[in-house]
Amino acid sequence: MDFNVEIIKNALPLLLAGAGITIEISAISVGLGLAIGCLVSIIRLTQFRLLRYLGNVYVDFIRGTPLLVQIFLVYFALPAIIGQRVDAFFAAISACSINSGAYVAEIFRGGIQSIDKGQMEAGRSLGMSWWQTMRYIILPQAFKRIIPPLGNEFIAMLKDSSLVSVIGFEELTRRGQLIIARTYASFEIWLAVALIYLLMTFVVARLTGVLERRFDTSK
């Protein structure tokens, strides 16, 4: 079998641009997912039964259905409801953020619940409100503990975002498919795509490690 390095070289600029888009969509999704997840996890810890119930439904639905199906729902089913086409970028971002939000909510909940309940009691017994105690005592401690699982979530999102290629959104995987359609060099291109994903996830894993250590020494 011939291994054509030239093809990879020629395809590289296009693939790297695609990788940029993969990073962009993952970062935006995890960023929005963080906001959603933080909100949902706090809602699920409050006393408001209806909100708590809705939060649980959201998390269960998202975690219990494939991301691919969620992307289809936003891209194909949503237009049928609102009577208007949905832009691929919008569909990709919203599906991925809503998905990420559910996982982040679980990460937050785990982080918050891992904090000894004596901390809440100490805060409350000093006269601070539930929210003040949450904000100044529980959350700062929880944040430190959830850095590693959040890093994992970002890595998972980098890889799972490849699924938005099915709606024609041109991130790294889709770029690879398009180049192969033109060159038939599937081995070279898929190998290059795989290595680019590996490089991205490797860098994120290392960054997470650095962040973890920094938070650990400064307390």
Add this chain to the structure above:
Amino acid sequence: MKNDFIKITGLRKCFGDLEVLKGIDLNVAEQEVVVIIGPSGSGKSTLLRCINYLEEPSGGEVVVDGIPLNGEAHINEVRKEIGMVFQRFNLFPHMTVLENLILAPMKVRGLHKDEAKKLALELLDKVGLAEKADSYPESLSGGQQQRVAIARALCMKPKAMLFDEPTSALDPEMINEVLDVMRSLAKDGMTMVVVTHEMGFAREVGDRVLFVDGGHILEEGTPEEVFNHPKEERTQNFLSKIL
């Protein structure tokens, strides 16, 4: 006759089917030191925790400083006035000792940072830990942590203090440094309710000793009465085991 600072009538508390407190009546006067003793599982910690509503009573009434404790709105008002010290210290591990002390006075009392710091340093000095202001809790010994916890509670300038087995998690050689701080507080006229197994402390510092068993106050009186002439058989039994 001094005013009653804490008035408890007919207090009941259930956890599911288990009734832990079965109707407690207790008044604590201003500047009085009440010591609660009794076997584990007797409900003495629960009683203490009902006073500042860390446990919600299932029945009865708790009135603190004239404020009846029956809704969220009053709870924070009352908690501001009652400091609590826990068995396991519950210091905030992500903050320095000083930050532990000034947080609530700033957020709840609205003290300026400089005032709060000044007050905190005075109190740290009082518990003998002024030089530890910038340390993190994990670098302190158990006895030091508990003294910081007491200073943290005092920083809110409470009118009363609750102690929930404050020396039970300590190594024996550290118990006295904590008891000394509590002794000096009592001498300064602080109203205190103390759940403890330290009978020497109860005898020496307590104005009144309560023996709680099975969710009731079985016996109460001066330390002299309860320790030297217990009337109830269960009190005699309990004391014979631990003295």
